[in-house]
Amino acid sequence: MKKTVLSLLSAAFAVSAIASCSTDDDNVIANPNTYVLVHGAWQAPYVWDAVKSDLTSKGNKVVVVELPAHGADKTPAHQVSLDVYSDKVIEAISKVNGKVILVGHSMGGMVVTSVAEKIPQKISRLVYIGAFVPTSGQSLGELSMGDPDSKLGPQLSQSDDKLTLDVKRDQLTYLFINDGSQGAKDQVLANYRAEPAIPFGNKVTLTNANFGSVEKVYIKTLQDIVITPGFQDKMIAAAGIKKVYQVNTSHSPFLAQPRAVSDLLLQIGQETGVKQ
Template sequence: MKKLRVIQLLVLVAMFILSSCSSDDVQPANPKNYVLVHGAWQAPYAWQAVKANLEKQGNHVIVVELPGHGADQTPPTEITLDKYKEKVMNAISTVDGKVLLVGHSLGGMIISSVAESIPEKVETLIYVAAYLPVSGLTLDSLAHMDPDSHLGGKDVLIFHTDTYTVDVKQDQIVDLFIQDGTPEVQNLVLNNYRTEPLIPFINPVTLTGQNFGSVKKAYIKTLQDHVVSPYLQNKMISTGNVKSVLEINTGHSPFLSQPDNLSSLLTKIANN
């Protein structure tokens, strides 16, 4: 009888321990390495909620701060698309194994260039409302293929040829990047705004079928996007050899307006 009571007590303790563990504590059987690359006029702050979600699942996540963004003070005259590529490649070099390389907007140009240089390190390229080029194109040339983008509006962009930078007109920032966000999130974008280095917009990418073409690609379409319109997203997907296409009903910055939903989509791609 005494032995039976001991067994019953042990069972109760085990049940208590199991019930006290939330589902958030369960680690994935196969944790992934994510490298997240922000876009123009943004910085690592934009990815923080998604980063936290992915790390909670047990994944390893790196958010790259591009030169001339966030706290980085590299002069715009020294910033090129290759400089961006080098920064991302340096981040990837710290990771054992392959990475899920995620690029937003301008970040799509960068991750494409990275995959051309080190295809063996990239498990999947994930484009989030991102420019997906073919060889020889620049971001500027892709943007000019988008008749529905609000970037093409009158006086939306202000170019500073003396400093090699470009600004978005202040009263257009919310409409372009976060029209679907809460007032708090919109203020976050406004408060973190910085002028953008111009040279990378006109640097072409060189991509080959042997390298870039060998890497699996996924695209997350943003259905209310005012920067990279659904029209251009569909056009790039049709020429980009994209394996899987998912959708999220947001503007240009889903990591700010719907970070949980975006995190779920990234996880879905990682597990396919």
């Protein structure tokens, strides 16, 4: 009897172990990618935490870039420019073997666009999430003027030295994550920093040979009041982006619905078919 019980326990343990291994294997995708994630204005790397966790759990590599003068970075605002931002991203990408899926949110769209112009050979796909997509010769400041329905502009104030831009604190979560949990809203408030102003005036120069050669995808944010869906459509059309997805969120989908974002990025990664 004792041997029978031991045999049954051993069999049960073996089945459990096999099931556990099977579950782990099911979580790992066949062709993992390297994602490079670039945050937007008034935000920092923390916004990607949940998305990064989900992507890496599926076997992908994830590099989250902290732009100068954001998060814990101490670069003074007067030393920051769009080129400084893009150089930081290029530095991160240069440490990766093979190509990457480069993802930019909001102002980060300007940054990843600049990066794609400089190193198109390193990018398998360029992904914009509720992001600005400039045409050649445009600055972020000029581009944003094309979105008269945005609620952001009236809530901005410039520092006396004109080096930074602030969002009115009582409007911050309403603008960026009005559909998020209280915990997510608290994160946005706790990690807030004034935004360097100089990059808003920096123009991009784009060529068909470089930027034009990179495949592009856009993920629309349907409840966005910072970069409105209608304006997103205009930028998508101007850039000739054919592959468009959507998430039913405000301006910060990675905080409001991180799983929806990671699922789309995983899908885009598998469609890209780049194995690192």
